[in-house]
Amino acid sequence: MDRRTFVAGATAALAAAALPPPASAVVPKPYDWNATPPMDDRQAFIDWMVANRGEDPLYLGQRYDRFLQLIAHNDVWNDRNKRAYLMTPREDFVTKPNLSRAYEWHYLDIGYGVSITGPHTVMRMTNTIDPQKGERVLEVGTGSGYQSAVLANLTDQLHTIEIIKPLYERTGGVYADLIAQGYTEYQAIQRKNDDGYYGWEEFAPFDKIIVTCGIDHVPPPLLQQLKPGGVMVIPIGPPGAQHVLRIDKTQQADGRFTIARSDIYHGSIVNFVPFTKLVEGKIVGTHSN
Ligand SMILES: C[S@@+](CC[C@H](N)C(=O)[O-])C[C@H]1O[C@@H](n2cnc3c(N)ncnc32)[C@H](O)[C@@H]1O
Numbered sequence: 001m002d003r004r005t006f007v008a009g010a011t012a013a014l015a016a017a018a019l020p021p022p023a024s025a026v027v028p029k030p031y032d033w034n035a036t037p038p039m040d041d042r043q044a045f046i047d048w049m050v051a052n053r054g055e056d057p058l059y060l061g062q063r064y065d066r067f068l069q070l071i072a073h074n075d076v077w078n079d080r081n082k083r084a085y086l087m088t089p090r091e092d093f094v095t096k097p098n099l100s101r102a103y104e105w106h107y108l109d110i111g112y113g114v115s116i117t118g119p120h121t122v123m124r125m126t127n128t129i130d131p132q133k134g135e136r137v138l139e140v141g142t143g144s145g146y147q148s149a150v151l152a153n154l155t156d157q158l159h160t161i162e163i164i165k166p167l168y169e170r171t172g173g174v175y176a177d178l179i180a181q182g183y184t185e186y187q188a189i190q191r192k193n194d195d196g197y198y199g200w201e202e203f204a205p206f207d208k209i210i211v212t213c214g215i216d217h218v219p220p221p222l223l224q225q226l227k228p229g230g231v232m233v234i235p236i237g238p239p240g241a242q243h244v245l246r247i248d249k250t251q252q253a254d255g256r257f258t259i260a261r262s263d264i265y266h267g268s269i270v271n272f273v274p275f276t277k278l279v280e281g282k283i284v285g286t287h288s289n
Pocket residue numbers: 114115116117140141142143144145146147148161162163164167194195196197212213272273274275276277278
């Protein structure tokens with residue numbers, strides 16, 4: 001199966017996830033943490049990516065054009081995060097009807113009433129937590145898998161939770177397909193289908209936590225599972241009108257913890273899907289009060 005034939009809809013997607021992997025990988029060179037595409041020239045970027053990653057020049061050009069916009073809007077600011085954006089094929093994480101819109105500014109529908117976050121928000125949140133290789137990161141809200149795919153270029157210790165079971169399964173199929181084609185960096189992504197409100201105790205504490213659904217408070221279990229010195233980004237506020245907060249947890253000399261909050265959009269409102277709640281295996285309402 002060509003990796004661009006990822007289709008929307010539960011039935012088709014589940015069927016796609018069940019397909020056998022392609023016979024041979026399309027990524028020509030093994031993943032190398034030190035290999036970085038050229039960043040200051042569109043054609044040089046495309047040529048490098050074709051040679052090293054075997055990707056389609058059409059989407060590479062769109063990715064680069066969005067990259068320039070990300071920089072212009074200060075949504076990505078260091079080279080490691082720029083590289084993570086440039087190395088991630090967003091076109092493989094959108095649904096087929098939205099393929100031509102993969103590199104637009106805004107979020108896009110991915111079915112099940114949820115969305116793939118827009119590239120500007122993904123990158124501002126990612127660069128805010130700025131994961132280092134080896135740092136343990138938790139994402140709440142796997143969704144399409146795009147955010148985790150970006151993070152997989154920053155750390156090899158990545159954990160992500162998705163509450164919607166068929167979406168969790170569909171995204172598993174997308175990753176399996178990409179890994180089979182040579183995107184071996186996605187092998188490090190550990191996933192589970194669960195309610196992320198309670199974090200992932202087994203792998204806690206986390207250096208960084210990124211929450212991609214909106215809630216009116218910081219879930220205490222997530223705060224508890226954040227390491228002292230750790231950073232979380234989380235959309236906080238009423239439905240459809242969140243502020244994306246950076247939470248810094250520090251430990252004082254006397255052992256007490258302090259929490260500092262800052263708005264990564266300096267007051268602008270961002271709209272996220274709700275942080276829903278799992279009760280006896282069913283999604284029932286949200287965790288907001
Ligand atoms: C904006 S969407 C997806 C963003 C995703 N990071 C991406 O790149 O596509 C947020 C996701 O959070 C999920 N979600 C909502 N509440 C959740 C919860 N309690 N636990 C885990 N995931 C949750 C939704 O089902 C949805 O897939």
